[in-house]
Structures are given as C-alpha cells and as structure tokens.
Amino acid sequence: MxxxxxxxxxxxxxxxxxxxxxxxxxxxxxxxxxxxxxxxxxxxxxxxxxxxxxxxxxxxxxxxxxxxxxxxxxxxxxxxxxxxxxxxxxxxxxxxxxxxxxxxxxxxxxxxxxxxxxxxxxxxxxxxxxxxxxxxxxxxxxxxxxxxxxxxxxxxxxxxxxxxxxxxxxxxxxxxxxxxxxxxxxxxxxxxxxxxxxxxxxxxxxxxxxxxxxxxxxxxxxxxxxxxxxLFGGKNVFSKNEKRLIYLIPILLVAFIVYNEGISDLVFGKLNKDSGKYVSTLSRIASLHIPLVNFMDYPIVGSGLSQFNFDFERQAMLLYGIPLKADGTATNTITNKFATYGFTFGAIFMYGLFRFTKKVLSRRLIITFFLFVLMLAMFSNEDMRYSLFFNILFFYGFLTANTNPNAYTNIINKNG
Structure with a gap:
C-alpha cells in the first residue's frame, strides 16, 4: 500500500x-x-x-x-x-x-x-x-x-x-x-x-x-x-420482546428516580422553586426568552456578539431580577443564532437542520417533523454555535449529494 x-x-x-x-x-x-x-x-x-x-x-x-x-x-x-x-x-x-x-x-x-x-x-x-x-x-x-x-x-x-x-x-x-x-x-x-x-x-x-x-x-x-x-416509524427495528422492554424502560426509570432521593432531587429539584437547583430551570427559560427579546430589537442583522452579551445581562435583570451572564447561561444554539446574526442567518440554519433530518433520518413527514423537533430541543439545551459537529450536520443537510468524486467512500467496503 x-x-x-x-x-x-x-x-x-x-x-x-x-x-x-x-x-x-x-x-x-x-x-x-x-x-x-x-x-x-x-x-x-x-x-x-x-x-x-x-x-x-x-x-x-x-x-x-x-x-x-x-x-x-x-x-x-x-x-x-x-x-x-x-x-x-x-x-x-x-x-x-x-x-x-x-x-x-x-x-x-x-x-x-x-x-x-x-x-x-x-x-x-x-x-x-x-x-x-x-x-x-x-x-x-x-x-x-x-x-x-x-x-x-x-x-x-x-x-x-x-x-x-x-x-x-x-x-x-x-x-x-x-x-x-x-x-x-x-x-x-x-x-x-x-x-x-x-x-x-x-x-x-x-x-x-x-x-x-x-x-x-x-x-x-x-x-x-x-x-x-x-417503534412507530415503520421500520422493523425491534422484536416484540424488545418493544415490550422499551415500553417498560420509562416506567422503571421514573420509579428509580422517584425512589432514589439523591437523583430525584437532582432531576426534579429543577422544577421546585424552593430548590437551589431551580436556578438551572430559570437559566434554561432565560436562554430561550432573552435571545428572542434581543432578536426583536435587532431582527435584520442581529445584535452582534458584544451587544448580545451586554443585552443578555441587562435583560436578565429587567425580566428576572438576576444578573445572568451570556457566558454559561445563553445555552440555546438556535435562538442565539437569530439574536446575534439576524433572521436570515438563523432561518438558514433551521432549514439546514430540517433538510438533514429529512435527507438522513426519515422521509416520512410525521417522523421527520417529530425528529426535527427533538433536534431543536437538543440544540436548545446547549450553545454549540462554534461546534464543528453541529455545523457539519447543518452542511450535510444542504449538500446536494452525500458523496463526491474525491470523498472517502471506499473505507466502508474495506472496513465493513
């Protein structure tokens, strides 16, 4: 070789x-x-x-x-x-x-x-x-x-x-x-x-x-x-026993969380206003709400990186009474893109993720839409604007074909 x-x-x-x-x-x-x-x-x-x-x-x-x-x-x-x-x-x-x-x-x-x-x-x-x-x-x-x-x-x-x-x-x-x-x-x-x-x-x-x-x-x-x-996507992925297990997993998981005090507090404490972990929930709400407010102020070209950071803390004080900072709190990739770079930039990325979901994961409209919502939910949980992985998925959604004359396709055949 x-x-x-x-x-x-x-x-x-x-x-x-x-x-x-x-x-x-x-x-x-x-x-x-x-x-x-x-x-x-x-x-x-x-x-x-x-x-x-x-x-x-x-x-x-x-x-x-x-x-x-x-x-x-x-x-x-x-x-x-x-x-x-x-x-x-x-x-x-x-x-x-x-x-x-x-x-x-x-x-x-x-x-x-x-x-x-x-x-x-x-x-x-x-x-x-x-x-x-x-x-x-x-x-x-x-x-x-x-x-x-x-x-x-x-x-x-x-x-x-x-x-x-x-x-x-x-x-x-x-x-x-x-x-x-x-x-x-x-x-x-x-x-x-x-x-x-x-x-x-x-x-x-x-x-x-x-x-x-x-x-x-x-x-x-x-x-x-x-x-x-x-399970409902039309693909015969699981056997009958595996399907029963999948139906049972959520029940077992909820029972485990409820009866394990430490884990229960970690998971459900986020929903309790009297819990110290409720700040995590408040941060998640703020990461969605504040960038949308910011976007409404700068809908065409966006606020830019510096103004976004300044406005995020200012809006957090006005809306929630807490000086939340963009670094570490602005964890919503999708709304952050709309806020910082404007409607066109954000819409292109949403469309790219939808095309990725449709081209790669499922061509059935209902399943495509549901998986796309799950995709948005995931990327709304963490800020991944500078992530190679996130941006690569976006580009795979737009590329006209999954192969090109000089792509590394032969590795599949060689390595099974």
Missing amino acids: SKLSLFKNIAPYILLFIVIYISDDTFLFGTAEGGLFSKVKYMLYYMLPIPLIINVRFVSKSDAILIAFLIILIAITSISNFDFRGGYVYQVLVLILSFLIAKKISFQVFAKLFCQFMYIFGIISLIVFAVALLFPSILTFFPVVTNISGLESHNLFLAIVNIDEGHGVRNTGVFREPGVYMIYLNIALMISLFYSKSINKKYVIIFILCIISTLSTAGVVVTGGVLLSA
Missing part, C-alpha cells in the same frame, strides 16, 4: 477524532482553564483548511453560494454593529472547516465512523462512571483540571469526572457538560436507528446507558422520543 493510499484510509479517522475530541464541545479543548489545549485547537483549526482545500476538488455552485452567503451575513453583522472582535473570525473559520469536512467525507462514512467513536468513548465513560461511583479514591491518582467557571474535575484524558459533590456524579464523557454529551449520544442513536441499514444493537444499548448515566432530564426525554419514533 502506498503512503498516499494509507493517508487516504486513515484521514477520515483523524478528521472524526478532531471533530469529536479536539472540539469546543469537550472539557479539555473547550472550557479548561490555562489555555494550552485551546491553543492546540486553534492552531489545528487554522492549519487544517489548507490541506482540505487542496484535496477537495469539487464544489458545486450552490455549495459555494451557501458558504459565501453565510460569511457575508456574518460580515454584515460585524460591520453594522461596529463590532470587530475575534469571535466573528472564529465563527467563519468553524463554518469553512465544517463545510470542507462535510465535502471531503461522505455522510455514509461519517455516520459509520461517528457511531464507532461514540461507542468506544461510551464504553470508556461507563467504566469511569462506575469507578467514580464505586471506587472514587482511585480518581485521586489523576490530575485535577479547572474550567473557566472554576469547576474542578479529574482529568482521565478519555473521560472527565466532576469533583464538586454538589453537582453529583454524572457521566460527562470527554465533554464539557452532560448536556453536550447527551446531544452527541442522541445523534448517534438516531443514526443507528434511522440511517444504518442494519441496526447494531450493541451500539444502541451503550448509547442509551450513557444517556441515562448523564442524568440529563432533556437527554432522557429526547431519547424516549427517539425510541418511540423508531
């Missing part, structure tokens, strides 16, 4: 590893204090487009217009608001890199490798989660890292364990938040159930166990919706 052929075979694995691990969505490269890992990420992101541009030989006119139009909209927002911070440059960089990766790797390959990576990361995270529950003293042998909010965690490099007991032991995997991890897992679950020709039930089981162990209320609800969609 020539060196060129070898590179073409391993390149998709490298790119998928970067998308998942060396990402704004992970703890080490996204929110870890100190900046070493983030510097590595920035350097890689700035260098990677060059070889991708050289190797991507075919870009249709419609694809070129799409990426150019998005960049122009960002530039208009920046100029009209007299706001020239580096976040705009980084957003453009993430868009370009995501577009090139989506053009270089066919979705067939992306889906296969993504599920493989999430399966491996999932097994590792479950092992670490079990160790954290049963043998927490072992974690003291691993270094402690702090995120930008001052939260300390044990760094196991392929998993992160939160030290703050007030947050409880939750499965975070390598990601910055359990809520981010559940998004990756639910997308992997959707792909496994709706896109793959044959269902790998080992993958499905691991993804579901990981989602449950994140103790993410939104994650569990979305997973329930995904499983129900698979």
Whole structure:
C-alpha cells in the first residue's frame, strides 16, 4: 500500500477524532482553564483548511453560494454593529472547516465512523462512571483540571469526572457538560436507528446507558422520543420482546428516580422553586426568552456578539431580577443564532437542520417533523454555535449529494 493510499484510509479517522475530541464541545479543548489545549485547537483549526482545500476538488455552485452567503451575513453583522472582535473570525473559520469536512467525507462514512467513536468513548465513560461511583479514591491518582467557571474535575484524558459533590456524579464523557454529551449520544442513536441499514444493537444499548448515566432530564426525554419514533416509524427495528422492554424502560426509570432521593432531587429539584437547583430551570427559560427579546430589537442583522452579551445581562435583570451572564447561561444554539446574526442567518440554519433530518433520518413527514423537533430541543439545551459537529450536520443537510468524486467512500467496503 502506498503512503498516499494509507493517508487516504486513515484521514477520515483523524478528521472524526478532531471533530469529536479536539472540539469546543469537550472539557479539555473547550472550557479548561490555562489555555494550552485551546491553543492546540486553534492552531489545528487554522492549519487544517489548507490541506482540505487542496484535496477537495469539487464544489458545486450552490455549495459555494451557501458558504459565501453565510460569511457575508456574518460580515454584515460585524460591520453594522461596529463590532470587530475575534469571535466573528472564529465563527467563519468553524463554518469553512465544517463545510470542507462535510465535502471531503461522505455522510455514509461519517455516520459509520461517528457511531464507532461514540461507542468506544461510551464504553470508556461507563467504566469511569462506575469507578467514580464505586471506587472514587482511585480518581485521586489523576490530575485535577479547572474550567473557566472554576469547576474542578479529574482529568482521565478519555473521560472527565466532576469533583464538586454538589453537582453529583454524572457521566460527562470527554465533554464539557452532560448536556453536550447527551446531544452527541442522541445523534448517534438516531443514526443507528434511522440511517444504518442494519441496526447494531450493541451500539444502541451503550448509547442509551450513557444517556441515562448523564442524568440529563432533556437527554432522557429526547431519547424516549427517539425510541418511540423508531417503534412507530415503520421500520422493523425491534422484536416484540424488545418493544415490550422499551415500553417498560420509562416506567422503571421514573420509579428509580422517584425512589432514589439523591437523583430525584437532582432531576426534579429543577422544577421546585424552593430548590437551589431551580436556578438551572430559570437559566434554561432565560436562554430561550432573552435571545428572542434581543432578536426583536435587532431582527435584520442581529445584535452582534458584544451587544448580545451586554443585552443578555441587562435583560436578565429587567425580566428576572438576576444578573445572568451570556457566558454559561445563553445555552440555546438556535435562538442565539437569530439574536446575534439576524433572521436570515438563523432561518438558514433551521432549514439546514430540517433538510438533514429529512435527507438522513426519515422521509416520512410525521417522523421527520417529530425528529426535527427533538433536534431543536437538543440544540436548545446547549450553545454549540462554534461546534464543528453541529455545523457539519447543518452542511450535510444542504449538500446536494452525500458523496463526491474525491470523498472517502471506499473505507466502508474495506472496513465493513
């Protein structure tokens, strides 16, 4: 095998590893204090487009217009608001890199490798989660890292364990938040159930166990919706016994949560105004409400990044009497896009996600719409504007075909 052929075979694995691990969505490269890992990420992101541009030989006119139009909209927002911070440059960089990766790797390959990576990361995270529950003293042998909010965690490099007991032991995997991890897992679950020709039930089981162990209320609800969609989606995915088990899972899960005081307080405390965890619910409401208020003030070109941060805290004081900051509280990807860059930019991204759902997951209108709502619910739970993964899914929705003359498609046949 020539060196060129070898590179073409391993390149998709490298790119998928970067998308998942060396990402704004992970703890080490996204929110870890100190900046070493983030510097590595920035350097890689700035260098990677060059070889991708050289190797991507075919870009249709419609694809070129799409990426150019998005960049122009960002530039208009920046100029009209007299706001020239580096976040705009980084957003453009993430868009370009995501577009090139989506053009270089066919979705067939992306889906296969993504599920493989999430399966491996999932097994590792479950092992670490079990160790954290049963043998927490072992974690003291691993270094402690702090995120930008001052939260300390044990760094196991392929998993992160939160030290703050007030947050409880939750499965975070390598990601910055359990809520981010559940998004990756639910997308992997959707792909496994709706896109793959044959269902790998080992993958499905691991993804579901990981989602449950994140103790993410939104994650569990979305997973329930995904499983129900698979049951009624017309695909003969599960046997009769498996269907009975799926119907039984929500009942068992609710019973477990209700009778386990610690977990019950963690999940349902968010709904109790007298609970300290109610602030989490208030933050979720604010993350939806405040950007919409901001959008109404700047509907055409958006408020821009700097004004959005200022207005978010000001509106939080006016509406809720609490000085909530955009960093850490503005967790709704969809409404944030509308607020910062205006209606056209936000609408394009919503349409792209809908096209992705329709093209990749289901062509049945009712199932497509339901899965699209679940998709919006997930990405409304965390801010992933700068996520390669989120933007790649968006571009897969718009690309005219899942393959191109120079895409990595032969890896499927070689690796089964």
